[in-house]
Amino acid sequence: MRWDFTSVFANTDALLAGAAGTLRIFAICLVLGLGLGLVVGLGRYARTKWLYLPATAFVEFFRNTPVLVQILWFYFALPILMPFEISPLAAASLGISLNSAAFSAEIYRAGIQSIDMGQWDGARALGMRWDQAMRRIVLPQAIKRMLPALTNRAIEIFKMTTLASAVAYVELLQQGKLIASLNYNPIEAYTAVAVIFLVFLWPLVQFTYVLERRLRRDE
Amino acid sequence: MAYQWDFTPVLANAPLLAQGLLNTLKVTGTSLVFGLALGLALALLRLSPRRAFAWPAGLVIEVFRTTPPLVQLFWFFFALPLLVGIEMTAFMAAVVTFSIQSAAFFAEVFRGGIVSIERGQWDGARAIGMNHAQALRRIVLPQAVKRMIPAFMERAIELMKTTTLVATISYADLLFAANEIAQKTFRPLETFTVAALIYFVVIFAFSLVAQQLERRLGVSGESTVH
Amino acid sequence: MSLLRVTGLTKRFGANEVLRGIDLEVRQGERIAILGASGSGKSSLLRCLNFMELPSAGSIALDGEVLGRERRPGERVYRESELTQVRQRIGMVFQQFNLFPHMTAVGNVMEGLRTVRRMPREAARLRAETELKRVGLGDKADAYPAHLSGGQKQRVAIARALAMDPEMLLFDEPTSALDPGLVGEVLGVIRDLAEEGRTMLLVTHELGFAYHVATRVIFLADGTIHESGTPDEVLKNPQKERTRAFLASHKQYSL
Numbered sequence: 001m002r003w004d005f006t007s008v009f010a011n012t013d014a015l016l017a018g019a020a021g022t023l024r025i026f027a028i029c030l031v032l033g034l035g036l037g038l039v040v041g042l043g044r045y046a047r048t049k050w051l052y053l054p055a056t057a058f059v060e061f062f063r064n065t066p067v068l069v070q071i072l073w074f075y076f077a078l079p080i081l082m083p084f085e086i087s088p089l090a091a092a093s094l095g096i097s098l099n100s101a102a103f104s105a106e107i108y109r110a111g112i113q114s115i116d117m118g119q120w121d122g123a124r125a126l127g128m129r130w131d132q133a134m135r136r137i138v139l140p141q142a143i144k145r146m147l148p149a150l151t152n153r154a155i156e157i158f159k160m161t162t163l164a165s166a167v168a169y170v171e172l173l174q175q176g177k178l179i180a181s182l183n184y185n186p187i188e189a190y191t192a193v194a195v196i197f198l199v200f201l202w203p204l205v206q207f208t209y210v211l212e213r214r215l216r217r218d219e
Numbered sequence: 220m221a222y223q224w225d226f227t228p229v230l231a232n233a234p235l236l237a238q239g240l241l242n243t244l245k246v247t248g249t250s251l252v253f254g255l256a257l258g259l260a261l262a263l264l265r266l267s268p269r270r271a272f273a274w275p276a277g278l279v280i281e282v283f284r285t286t287p288p289l290v291q292l293f294w295f296f297f298a299l300p301l302l303v304g305i306e307m308t309a310f311m312a313a314v315v316t317f318s319i320q321s322a323a324f325f326a327e328v329f330r331g332g333i334v335s336i337e338r339g340q341w342d343g344a345r346a347i348g349m350n351h352a353q354a355l356r357r358i359v360l361p362q363a364v365k366r367m368i369p370a371f372m373e374r375a376i377e378l379m380k381t382t383t384l385v386a387t388i389s390y391a392d393l394l395f396a397a398n399e400i401a402q403k404t405f406r407p408l409e410t411f412t413v414a415a416l417i418y419f420v421v422i423f424a425f426s427l428v429a430q431q432l433e434r435r436l437g438v439s440g441e442s443t444v445h
Numbered sequence: 446m447s448l449l450r451v452t453g454l455t456k457r458f459g460a461n462e463v464l465r466g467i468d469l470e471v472r473q474g475e476r477i478a479i480l481g482a483s484g485s486g487k488s489s490l491l492r493c494l495n496f497m498e499l500p501s502a503g504s505i506a507l508d509g510e511v512l513g514r515e516r517r518p519g520e521r522v523y524r525e526s527e528l529t530q531v532r533q534r535i536g537m538v539f540q541q542f543n544l545f546p547h548m549t550a551v552g553n554v555m556e557g558l559r560t561v562r563r564m565p566r567e568a569a570r571l572r573a574e575t576e577l578k579r580v581g582l583g584d585k586a587d588a589y590p591a592h593l594s595g596g597q598k599q600r601v602a603i604a605r606a607l608a609m610d611p612e613m614l615l616f617d618e619p620t621s622a623l624d625p626g627l628v629g630e631v632l633g634v635i636r637d638l639a640e641e642g643r644t645m646l647l648v649t650h651e652l653g654f655a656y657h658v659a660t661r662v663i664f665l666a667d668g669t670i671h672e673s674g675t676p677d678e679v680l681k682n683p684q685k686e687r688t689r690a691f692l693a694s695h696k697q698y699s700l
Binding site for chain 1: 281282284286288291293298301302376379383384386387394398407408410414415418419423426
């Protein structure tokens with residue numbers, strides 16, 4: 001069986017467009033997902049039930065529904081209720097971001113909870129308000145512990161960008177499908193896409209191992 | 220202008236949805252079984268002192284954890300049949316993909332569990348004349364598995380969510396059925412909302428069962444009495 | 446009759462030579478107490494005798510049969526199948542007990558008989574219960590290790606070793622991890638075994654016990670046998686300065 005990657009190389013600009021699309025949606029979902037996740041995570045940590053219950057409902061719902069279902073809902077179902085169009089990018093970004101927010105919320109919550117109560121005592125004894133204590137004392141320490149899990153989340157988000165191909169958003173897999181259908185070379189096309197993802201993600205995955213080892217050593 | 224919700228077309232297609240759910244469970248269950256077995260094998264290979272075993276196993280694990288599942292699915296459905304000349308149904312491609320993919324994650328859970336068993340247990344087993352395989356089978360694995368159950372449950376639930384990807388290769392799972400019904404009835408809002416809710420109820424129920432199981436196992440026999 | 450003969454036993458961990466050429470002969474019925482400071486190599490010595498650690502150089506012969514194969518002059522290789530056989534004939538009791546927490550006391554004692562000797566379950570259970578009774582824990586057969594005291598756990602560990610009918614027993618600081626109040630029950634069991642005439646090597650800090658139970662005492666320092674003799678000789682009348690210093694610093698365990 002002769003592998004022929006020439007057709008793949010001939011379509012480099014298509015793949016580059018795909019890579020750009022992947023990176024764009026990755027950046028959007030990373031910022032939205034981890035950002036919203038912090039807010040929801042703080043809500044999960046709160047003691048008042050007006051914050052805690054909605055946050056919990058959010059987390060439980062978006063952690064227990066498949067992302068693809070959410071993406072399709074945003075793409076096909078939401079426009080019925082809205083007076084405007086929902087683009088593939090918007091639908092995919094919403095689905096992936098909300099899902100990531102739910103998962104990262106739990107990472108934030110666990111990280112904050114793992115900080116010894118004594119730190120809060122020390123901060124409040126100096127006269128700090130709750131938000132000052134959180135911002136200056138607790139979060140900085142918690143972030144260090146959360147780094148491996150958050151990096152893992154980022155890697156998951158990167159992999160999830162391929163789901164956007166289900167609504168024909170131009171990212172790497174979508175371009176792979178295009179090349180495969182035009183040149184009848186699914187083997188080379190999809191292998192190329194897989195290799196590109198490996199190239200992007202392998203260093204990041206190795207980096208998380210280093211982070212995890214460093215964390216275990218420091219603890 | 221308020222939208223008029225109408226769930227009757229969706230309910231009229233309930234049998235289709237039910238069949239879809241059944242197919243989802245079929246793929247998940249089959250992949251889970253194969254994934255666990257393959258995961259244990261990969262873990263033991265990865266732990267082997269012989270590099271000829273450990274290296275390839277490590278490579279498989281890393282590749283399948285670092286590439287997106289959807290890419291893997293497309294590769295196994297579209298590329299592999301051409302490469303080895305065998306026919307692949309969507310179900311087969313799905314099971315192969317998700318078995319190996321979940322095995323890669325299970326392997327790390329197994330490995331972590333086995334490694335976490337303190338050396339003294341290996342010592343105690345070897346001191347009464349057990350060989351490596353006996354020590355693993357009778358002493359180390361039984362203790363390791365108990366510790367790994369939460370992680371396993373988490374992975375199994377992830378698998379249930381990942382299998383929705385089969386809809387993209389036209390396998391008639393719940394999501395695919397929902398899509399078909401939405402197009403047929405021109406009621407995407409109701410259809411997809413119902414589908415999302417069904418997924419939520421099923422997966423949430425499983426995660427509650429998992430929590431119960433963990434709690435129950437935490438109490439039996441292993442309580443640390445000092 | 447020589448049960449165990451150790452010749453030129455050397456053990457290296459990387460660049461660290463922990464045992465430097467140990468010669469030792471153990472005859473049937475002997476009870477040898479091994480003393481030494483931490484780092485002197487006493488645990489390593491014991492662990493080499495049942496091949497939990499492999500010797501870097503030197504040889505060990507059990508019942509006259511030298512174990513392992515000489516691949517190159519001075520370098521022996523050992524097959525795992527041969528070693529598992531040896532470990533059935535030499536029992537070991539650990540400082541940390543190393544009981545299997547997922548099995549009951551009787552389950553622990555039966556485990557070797559069932560899995561290694563392939564004894565049928567009923568026969569193994571009967572034998573296990575006998576051993577547990579022998580160490581005074583007949584009524585705790587179905588208890589899990591988590592519900593046993595340290596002294597009870599160690600006695601179960603001894604029963605587990607005895608169930609394999611070993612020709613020799615190795616005790617690696619069996620009471621060092623126990624609360625002082627629980628030490629006596631374990632020493633009592635070991636004394637009973639000594640009175641039965643069992644061959645044993647005992648690494649311990651309990652000097653008084655060693656004096657009364659041992660037939661020979663060995664003092665290990667820097668990986669070699671610094672002094673060796675009867676309990677009266679080594680413990681009451683040590684010849685070497687280091688032995689005297691060691692005994693002086695261990696007054697709290699004294700005779």
